[in-house]
Amino acid sequence: MAPALQGGVKPSNPKNQARSLKRKRGEEDLSKLQKAVEELDPKEAEIKDVADLPLSTPTADGLEASHFKTLTDIQRKAIPLALKGKDCLGAAKTGSGKTLAFLIPVLENLVRKRWTEFDGLGALILSPTRELAIQIFEVLRKIGRYHTFSAGLVIGGKSLNEERERLSRMNILVCTPGRMLQHMDQTAAFDVDNLQMLVLDEADRIMDMGFQSTVDAIIEHLPKERQTMLFSATQTKRVSDLARLSLREPEYISVHEAATSATPSTLQQHYVVTPLHQKLDTLWSFIRANVKSKILVFLSSSKQVRFVYESLRHLQPGIPLLHLHGRQKQTSRLDVTSSFSRAKHSCLFATDVVARGLDFPAVDWVIQFDCPEDADTYIHRVGRTARYERDGRAVLFLDPSEEEGMLRRLEQKKVPIEKINVRQKKQQSIQNQLQNMCFKDPELKYLGQKAFVSYVKSVHLQKDKDIFHLDKLPLEEFSASLGLPGAPRIKFLKGDNAKALKNAPRQAVSDSEEDSEAETKKNKEDKKKEVRTKYDRMFERRNQDVLADHYAKMIGEGGHEKDHEQDADEDDDFLQVKRRFNHDEISDLSDAEDNGAEQRADKKAKVVPIGNAEEALVIDSKRREKLLKSKKKLLKYMGKGTKLVYDDNGEAHEIYEMEDEDQFREKGPAETQRVKFLDEERKRVQEADIADKQLFKEKRREKKEKRKAREAAESAPYEEPEEGEEEGEDVEMSDADVETEPSAKRPKKWFEDASEDESKPSKRRDVAAAHEPETLEELEALASGLLN
Numbered sequence: 001m002a003p004a005l006q007g008g009v010k011p012s013n014p015k016n017q018a019r020s021l022k023r024k025r026g027e028e029d030l031s032k033l034q035k036a037v038e039e040l041d042p043k044e045a046e047i048k049d050v051a052d053l054p055l056s057t058p059t060a061d062g063l064e065a066s067h068f069k070t071l072t073d074i075q076r077k078a079i080p081l082a083l084k085g086k087d088c089l090g091a092a093k094t095g096s097g098k099t100l101a102f103l104i105p106v107l108e109n110l111v112r113k114r115w116t117e118f119d120g121l122g123a124l125i126l127s128p129t130r131e132l133a134i135q136i137f138e139v140l141r142k143i144g145r146y147h148t149f150s151a152g153l154v155i156g157g158k159s160l161n162e163e164r165e166r167l168s169r170m171n172i173l174v175c176t177p178g179r180m181l182q183h184m185d186q187t188a189a190f191d192v193d194n195l196q197m198l199v200l201d202e203a204d205r206i207m208d209m210g211f212q213s214t215v216d217a218i219i220e221h222l223p224k225e226r227q228t229m230l231f232s233a234t235q236t237k238r239v240s241d242l243a244r245l246s247l248r249e250p251e252y253i254s255v256h257e258a259a260t261s262a263t264p265s266t267l268q269q270h271y272v273v274t275p276l277h278q279k280l281d282t283l284w285s286f287i288r289a290n291v292k293s294k295i296l297v298f299l300s301s302s303k304q305v306r307f308v309y310e311s312l313r314h315l316q317p318g319i320p321l322l323h324l325h326g327r328q329k330q331t332s333r334l335d336v337t338s339s340f341s342r343a344k345h346s347c348l349f350a351t352d353v354v355a356r357g358l359d360f361p362a363v364d365w366v367i368q369f370d371c372p373e374d375a376d377t378y379i380h381r382v383g384r385t386a387r388y389e390r391d392g393r394a395v396l397f398l399d400p401s402e403e404e405g406m407l408r409r410l411e412q413k414k415v416p417i418e419k420i421n422v423r424q425k426k427q428q429s430i431q432n433q434l435q436n437m438c439f440k441d442p443e444l445k446y447l448g449q450k451a452f453v454s455y456v457k458s459v460h461l462q463k464d465k466d467i468f469h470l471d472k473l474p475l476e477e478f479s480a481s482l483g484l485p486g487a488p489r490i491k492f493l494k495g496d497n498a499k500a501l502k503n504a505p506r507q508a509v510s511d512s513e514e515d516s517e518a519e520t521k522k523n524k525e526d527k528k529k530e531v532r533t534k535y536d537r538m539f540e541r542r543n544q545d546v547l548a549d550h551y552a553k554m555i556g557e558g559g560h561e562k563d564h565e566q567d568a569d570e571d572d573d574f575l576q577v578k579r580r581f582n583h584d585e586i587s588d589l590s591d592a593e594d595n596g597a598e599q600r601a602d603k604k605a606k607v608v609p610i611g612n613a614e615e616a617l618v619i620d621s622k623r624r625e626k627l628l629k630s631k632k633k634l635l636k637y638m639g640k641g642t643k644l645v646y647d648d649n650g651e652a653h654e655i656y657e658m659e660d661e662d663q664f665r666e667k668g669p670a671e672t673q674r675v676k677f678l679d680e681e682r683k684r685v686q687e688a689d690i691a692d693k694q695l696f697k698e699k700r701r702e703k704k705e706k707r708k709a710r711e712a713a714e715s716a717p718y719e720e721p722e723e724g725e726e727e728g729e730d731v732e733m734s735d736a737d738v739e740t741e742p743s744a745k746r747p748k749k750w751f752e753d754a755s756e757d758e759s760k761p762s763k764r765r766d767v768a769a770a771h772e773p774e775t776l777e778e779l780e781a782l783a784s785g786l787l788n
């Protein structure tokens with residue numbers, strides 16, 4: 001019914017009235033919610049179900065529609081504390097529901113702060129891998145479908161510019177550290193000053209050496225006044241980490257601390273002792289015996305993964321095979337994770353890029369083909385099965401030399417594991433087939449050689465020498481088991497052949513190219529004296545050209561890159577440990593996500609002892625020549641610049657030469673002058689930087705306006721532009737426009753996507769709702785599309 005007229009004042013329109021009534025009710029609900037949260041006593045409250053939590057209607061509806069009803073232990077304990085704004089360190093076994101333990105508070109705390117799209121970034125969630133970031137984003141999308149926040153995924157693999165466009169309007173971001181820092185450093189319009197919450201999923205991994213400097217740099221950008229939450233299955237309370245994150249009186253929530261085991265009780269764990277050179281046979285026999293299962297196999301490096309995948313694929317085990325590692329393109333990584341998630345029977349070979357956090361449904365077996373670097377990695381790997389009350393089985397393959405050390409480490413971490421034996425009757429050998437395959441297919445042989453080298457290097461670089469004993473490994477037999485005609489020589493081990501290596505003491509890694517050239521020469525001489533095997537002779541006769549190309553690639557003297565995967569930096573560097581993830585270069589994260597041993601290798605190799613510029617500029621190999629052509633690299637070698645001034649005759653002098661000493665002394669002590677000079681220069685650079693950013697912004701805006709005008713002209717060639725059109729009335733709004741004219745163009749929300757809603761009618765008006773995003777591109781396009 002329409003309201004009566006009062007004192008001649010025109011009644012406001014009924015639509016407005018309904019809207020203001022709704023707003024008032026919303027306000028009342030929020031105040032009630034706030035009160036309920038304040039009154040909540042996390043220590044005493046009997047909280048078992050979602051319904052027992054003081055939650056806003058959109059979150060409660062989102063959880064119900066996603067079928068989350070009962071809370072897990074970590075959720076019961078962590079959510080109430082996090083709702084009250086406490087800093088939390090949450091530790092709970094794998095598969096126990098930590099994701100919701102932080103996502104629910106993220107949504108709720110922003111709701112209660114009345115966060116809108118115009119308040120900018122409210123919560124930042126960091127994940128160590130892209131796959132995990134995508135998974136978190138999907139869960140957020142599911143449970144947050146009735147909210148009006150905008151959320152985005154920032155994980156690289158796309159152009160920075162594309163991401164930039166939408167970053168500034170996001171309320172919640174799920175990201176990998178490297179890409180986030182890149183935006184913080186380079187995207188002028190990206191403002192994080194308002195940030196309320198920071199979450200680190202798999203916190204111990206994010207806080208470890210590989211990510212340390214990146215995370216420290218991110219933290220520096222963030223406001224100190226914020227809520228910080230850390231979650232992991234294997235978390236320690238390292239005081240130094242807490243200090244780095246500026247946690248305020250953190251609550252430590254460890255729901256399984258008193259448990260007798262660090263792994264889920266539904267997980268059966270076994271190990272088999274299988275010598276290195278029989279591992280591949282054992283794996284093959286295992287897969288053949290379990291073709292009606294879903295199996296996840298962990299290997300130590302991307303090269304191992306590729307070789308084992310390629311060779312077993314040729315042998316057709318009767319189960320679909322997949323492979324995943326950090327050097328694949330992002331699109332294939334995503335395809336593989338979704339194929340494996342959907343599959344009923346499949347075997348996925350992977351590096352530790354999938355060891356943490358990934359929630360593949362119904363994995364029957366986790367096989368650790370290569371021994372994990374430590375007990376924590378073991379726990380995360382086996383955690384890919386037996387998730388959320390399901391059963392699962394895990395088998396660890398150990399070389400006899402690893403058995404004692406690894407078992408000790410597992411015992412220390414409360415991991416119950418039992419020995420099992422391989423039934424010899426069922427053990428099949430594939431060594432002859434592999435040798436045949438490697439002979440016929442030089443690509444495969446080349447992969448095998450790379451796998452061999454990377455495996456040996458990874459063992460050599462393992463930190464825990466109680467577990468890993470390179471000198472005890474049968475390397476010659478191992479190379480034969482891969483189908484190789486002999487063990488590739490490995491530079492850092494310095495032996496004449498792999499057999500000699502077997503008994504040699506561990507050698508330090510050496511990086512100099514001079515050494516390697518000398519060694520290549522020596523090897524050539526030695527080769528003449530060596531006994532040739534049947535395979536060596538066959539290779540020499542039949543595949544000389546192809547192999548020459550491969551060997552050339554391996555020693556970095558030419559050859560082109562045929563590999564379609566992102567493998568560019570590895571092939572030219574056979575004799576050297578690789579350099580990879582480095583925050584300074586802010587490469588994308590994929591490389592940092594492989595196993596820890598590889599990362600340590602990279603770090604080691606970063607220390608290139610270049611004493612001075614002259615030494616550095618000697619071009620003694622193609623590789624170095626290429627390196628020096630890169631401006632960025634060149635800068636590294638060149639040292640710092642010197643400021644010169646020119647006298648009246650046009651001759652250059654260092655500044656101090658132009659000033660007489662007395663004058664200089666009059667200005668005060670040298671150190672004070674130096675500090676002052678540096679301050680002034682710093683200020684000057686900062687001012688110039690602000691001006692640059694401003695200029696860049698202006699240019700971008702101009703460009704955008706021009707483009708819009710051009711598009712408008714193209715789409716309506718026969719219409720005269722109306723007045724003002726050229727002024728950009730129809731142009732997409734800039735950030736400034738959004739702030740001043742909020743009603744002009746409200747960004748839509750991806751959260752409104754209710755395509756997965758099983759119980760509620762869809763509220764979504766966006767076209768994208770008709771199609772459930774499946775690929776990364778679609779997910780990102782959805783998030784960004786809604787803002788246009």
Ligand SMILES: Nc1ncnc2c1ncn2[C@@H]1O[C@H](COP(=O)(O)OP(=O)(O)OP(=O)(O)O)[C@@H](O)[C@H]1O
Nearest residue numbers: 070071072094095096097098099233357359383388
């Ligand atoms: N309250 C709940 N009710 C039902 N299922 C749940 C609940 N919470 C989580 N799950 C399910 O449990 C599984 C594991 O959850 P999640 O991935 O959050 O585990 P996690 O503790 O983060 O594991 P990890 O340590 O391996 O990262 C998921 O499939 C999730 O949907």
